[in-house]
Amino acid sequence: MQHIPILRMGELLLVTIQVDMHDQMALQLQDDLTVAIARFGSKGVLIDISALEMVDSFIGRMISDISGMARILDAATVLVGMRPAVAITLVELGLSLPGIATALNVERGMALLRRNV
Amino acid sequence: MFESRTPLNVALDEAPLRSDHEIVLARQMVRRLTQELGFSLVDQTKMVTAASELARNALVYGGGGRMKWELLDNGGRRGLKLTFSDEGPGIANVEIAMTDGWTSGKGLGMGLSGARRLVNQFEIDTRPGAGTRVTITRWK
Numbered sequence: 001m002q003h004i005p006i007l008r009m010g011e012l013l014l015v016t017i018q019v020d021m022h023d024q025m026a027l028q029l030q031d032d033l034t035v036a037i038a039r040f041g042s043k044g045v046l047i048d049i050s051a052l053e054m055v056d057s058f059i060g061r062m063i064s065d066i067s068g069m070a071r072i073l074d075a076a077t078v079l080v081g082m083r084p085a086v087a088i089t090l091v092e093l094g095l096s097l098p099g100i101a102t103a104l105n106v107e108r109g110m111a112l113l114r115r116n117v
Numbered sequence: 118m119f120e121s122r123t124p125l126n127v128a129l130d131e132a133p134l135r136s137d138h139e140i141v142l143a144r145q146m147v148r149r150l151t152q153e154l155g156f157s158l159v160d161q162t163k164m165v166t167a168a169s170e171l172a173r174n175a176l177v178y179g180g181g182g183r184m185k186w187e188l189l190d191n192g193g194r195r196g197l198k199l200t201f202s203d204e205g206p207g208i209a210n211v212e213i214a215m216t217d218g219w220t221s222g223k224g225l226g227m228g229l230s231g232a233r234r235l236v237n238q239f240e241i242d243t244r245p246g247a248g249t250r251v252t253i254t255r256w257k
Binding site for chain 2: 083
């Protein structure tokens with residue numbers, strides 16, 4: 001099973017999804033991230049999806065679930081880099097990712113997390 | 118029928134949907150087909166996303182199936198028609214299954230209803246015990 005790499009930067013975790021994930025890989029990321037948050041006592045998670053050409057309901061749910069699990073583990077999540085075509089499609093699909101903090105790019109996402117940590 | 122001018126004119130016009138990996142391959146195929154047809158980036162993304170939802174339904178609820186594709190040309194207007202079929206248990210009440218938020222338990226319940234919103238034409242043919250076939254079309 002291929003894992004999505006999780007980078008640790010001080011109190012933050014950084015995930016850049018660079019591949020067209022199959023469903024099992026998305027679930028694995030959820031597991032890996034929650035384990036990493038607990039292990040390192042991370043206060044924030046940044047998920048960069050700028051390379052993703054598509055977000056469907058499964059990946060949308062994974063993102064929502066990660067954000068919820070992280071919150072329970074006392075970490076904030078910021079989703080960054082969503083492509084405009086993906087945002088348009090996601091909303092039309094019926095998912096507006098309520099409750100998920102977002103930022104336009106990694107830089108702004110990091111700034112947002114650092115303010116909250 | 119639209120005549121393909123590029124190497125995409127493959128002999129195959131269907132792909133199996135039996136694993137997570139084959140869902141990924143199916144959406145990559147839809148991406149290539151929509152690019153070939155000259156769809157805008159937003160339209161490509163909508164068709165790929167709808168295909169991903171329906172491919173997953175065929176796998177998760179239908180126990181696996183296949184996706185067929187057809188390139189359309191209606192008086193110069195090009196389109197893509199995709200058919201997802203499985204031999205699974207079928208859907209007893211399609212109207213309810215098409216409702217936002219309805220789920221048989223494994224998903225968000227946005228798959229069918231969401232996919233319908235992303236395409237121009239949507240048809241579903243299903244009966245309990247007789248499998249499910251969903252056909253979607255999007256025009257350029």
